[in-house]
Amino acid sequence: MTTSTLVQHLAQVAAQRTPQAVALRHDGQDLNYEELARLQRGFAQGLLAKGLQRGERVAVFLSKRFETVAAMFGTAEAGCTFVPVNPALKREQVAHILRDCDVRVLVTSPDRWRLLASVAEQCPALQWVVLVGEASMQAERCELIAWDQFVQPEGRRAHHAVIDVDMAAILYTSGSTGKPKGVVVSHRNLVSGAASVASYLGNHAADRILAVLPLSFDAGLSQVTTALTVGACAVLLDHTLPSEVLHVMQREHITGLTAVPPLWIQLAELSWPDSIKQHLRYFANTGGKMPREILGRLRSLAPQAKPYLMYGLTEAFRSTYLPPEEADKRPDSMGKAMPNQQILVLRPDGSECDPDEPGELVHRGSTVALGYWNDPEKTAERFKPLPGRASGLMCPELAVFSGDTVRRDAEGYLYFIGRRDEMIKTSGYRVSPVEIEELIYGDERIAEVAAFGIEHPRLGQAIVVVVSARSGEALKAEHVQQLCRKHLPVYMVPAHVAVRTGALPRNPNGKIDRKTLSQPFTNFFQAPALEATA
DSSP: OOOOOOHHHHHHHHHHHHHTTTEEETTTOOOOHHHHHHHHHHHHHHHHHHOOOOEEEEEEOOOOSHHHHHHHHHHHHHHEEEEOOOSSOOOHHHHHHHHHTTOSSEEHHHHHHHHGGGGGGTTOOEEEEEEOOOOOOSSSSSSEEEEHOOOOOOOOOOOOOOOTTTTEEEEEESSSSSSSEEEEEHHHOOOOOOOOHHHHTTTTTTTTTEEESOSSSSSHHHHHHHHHHTTTTEEEEEOSHHHHHHHHHOOOOOEEEEEOOOHHHHHTOOOOOOOOOOOOHHEEEEEOOHHHHHHEEEEEEEETTTEEEEETTTTSSEEEOOGGTTTTTTTOOOOOOOEEEEEEEEEEEEOOOOOOOOEEEEETTTTOOHHHHHHHHHHHHHEEEHHHHOOOSOOOEEEEEEEEEEEOOOSSSSSEEEETTTOEEEEEEEHHHHHHHHHHHTTTTEEEEEEEEEETTTEEEEEEEEEEEOOOOOOOOHHHHHHHHHSOOGGGGOSSEEESOOOOBBBBBBBHHHHHGHHHHHHSSGGGOOOOOO
8 A cells, every 4th residue: 555545544554654653642642653553443343343334424522632533534444434523512512413414433531421411312323432531331322332442453344345435524514603514525535635735835754733723623634634644743732722832832843733813813912932933834824814914923923934824615625725935925815726626716607707806716626525414405505516618527517616705816816805604785885804804903902803794774784893902902992993994985884893801702613703793783783872873
């Protein structure tokens, strides 16, 4: 075996090349590639011993640890489908996921199972619960098995046959907008995406990649698959404080870190130890637009590190990146298509937009997911045949229609305008919340900002902005209003600004949760006395 075509091959191939190299590091402990390959093989044997069939679902509801990775890739090795569940989700959300995709086996910890046990009756397909950690527990309808008893390293049961276009995993969205929905990804999606990202980031075996994002998040899982692709070390961290992230970056000699904007905003407020600057080779952003002010602060904190600005969506893993050498020239750009993918900007009729004409971002290539689990209607809305005149193909091809509005300049660089479901429609205008947020982030007193639309009897929607100040800074809503009045047209000026203390709420993937922030304002503009004056 010389190449990786299935996700379980990633550790296996690296184990053949460099068996003693460190694959995973967690809480001061190392697991080398030979040990990881053996552990995932043992978990696969445990599944097969229970009679699991090809494609059956195995959920992993754990914090980041060696067993988490081994269970996911061991599930793939058995020919089954792994479902990583974000540890930040609540009991009801987890129960929905277990029911939605008929999970047969759940891998979790004793403390998490205590929370879930009361809803186990709602998950009729669940038969076995594998517990990682010491526990003496009983369950009425599920069989509880300790991890060490479940794993069978000496087994010889034949794996179910799969190929690279078969289902490998189901990644559930955060659930910030209704119930979580599962995106079905293939082996090809995961392996091709990891190879592509590793190529443009220049990852190599000596890298130490900090996996700080949830492994249930496609960008978080990518930190592990990318590391395994090149035989590097993935350092697993469930961060609670930005200062902890910096501490681990310093202690573990991290060479690469990918994060979402809210975490970068918090890290940019801290003083970075000089030792980080000596070994950090790159930092990358995904999951939202990096404010220009924050990018500038990060570049001054780590001037030797190359910045990579990326854009992606769970339905297609990763779509674009901006090469570091372009960061000075076009810091607001999301770049061009990542290797082996094509990005189109289309009008509603399927024709390609002219330069600088806004249109929908459409992604075609090897990372396009298989669709939404058990939801053909939503799958048909997002995964649609690509018009022949756009692809140049005579045969039909499914592409992801992102729902995001972007523009492409004359040189081919893409710029994000806004999500179709987040665009604010006010006074007859379509307004991108990102544009408002970008302006406000330019004030050095601002720590975080979120803009969103609220129903209004006259305007259609009124613009509301919620901001938090940097530590030690005094901030008034009127100051933000004046800033917007000075630099924005009248229809883009917020009708209301709210100042909060502390970090703004996040969804389980670490992104600022606009829906939660907007809920207290649902009926805010219904009373005449509170109508907008902007």
